[in-house]
Amino acid sequence: MEELKNNVIPLYFLGMNGLLFVLMGFDKLCAVMRKWRVPEKTLLGIGLFGGGFGGLLGLVIFNHKKRKHYFMWTFLLNIAIWGILYYSLWLRK
Template sequence: MLYLFSYVVILNGWLFVLMGIDKKKAQNHQWRIPEKTLLLFGIIGGGLGGLLGMQLFHHKTSKLRFKLSYSLGTALVVGLFIYFS
């Protein structure tokens, strides 16, 4: 259970940071983090960090696939915690 918790905290924190970096790069017209990368991190368990990043940085908020991916990732993590507890 400790490994799962550590995995989730690190992944969510990393996706949150990536969302902030991508937003800053978008504002400065620089190279961006690929959308596939952001979506993948959300699906494999970083959804909460992605959702928080969307709200805090106002980034990708109009893209339905990001909302769905991050919501699915969050639901997956909640389900895993319930299953293993």
């Protein structure tokens, strides 16, 4: 369990956030160029499964999906869940 806490979970968290951040930027670029877009279900799904910080960064930096408030709420919910998980796994003994 200790190896899982110290290695796998943080890598998963960083990977999901990085992936969602890149996808938000890519989707914004595709929107500007009027090309194929990343489905909203994909962005929201990654946001729910660990990409909250990356999604919020993508929202702010790329100025993308700001009108759709459910994106922000999904990403904030994910950050809250990860905060609770972080507290329960690492800080609480």
